[in-house]
Amino acid sequence: MAAEFQVTIDCADPAGLSEFWAQVLGYRLLDPPPGFDTWEAALVAFGVPEARRNDASGIIDPAGRGPKLFFQKVPEGKSVKNRLHLDVRAAPGLQGDARMNALEVEGERLVGLGATRLTRIEPAPPLEGGHIVMADPEGNEFCLD
Incomplete structure (x- = not known):
């Protein structure tokens, strides 16, 4: 099932x-x-x-x-890094500069909604396509991937 x-x-x-x-x-x-x-x-x-x-x-x-x-x-606030986070797939199928540019555009939109940009991880092929770490309005980390 x-x-x-x-x-x-x-x-x-x-x-x-x-x-x-x-x-x-x-x-x-x-x-x-x-x-x-x-x-x-x-x-x-x-x-x-x-x-x-x-x-x-x-x-x-x-x-x-x-x-x-x-x-x-819940009564308590967030106190440590998330053990689980969401990946927002904002640039599926894109690579290199095109991927990072798409992530930057989406990151700016999300900042306008109340997100905070935390860090940018540059592409390092073949294992890392690059992503941007963000936080929602309550500080929960998520990645633009």
């Missing part, structure tokens, strides 16, 4: 981080439950206190190819 999976990210602001990653990946927010036009309306109807309405958020690939990303609020 093939298993489905989602990527769960601990964070301080699930709504904000899910919106950031939806824009990065071309995903969309999960639809509210049937019978509700918005998540806010559903949470109010379910009796969720206002202070808890940003405890979780999820996004999905509209094409159904990529995994669901689920963001959950």
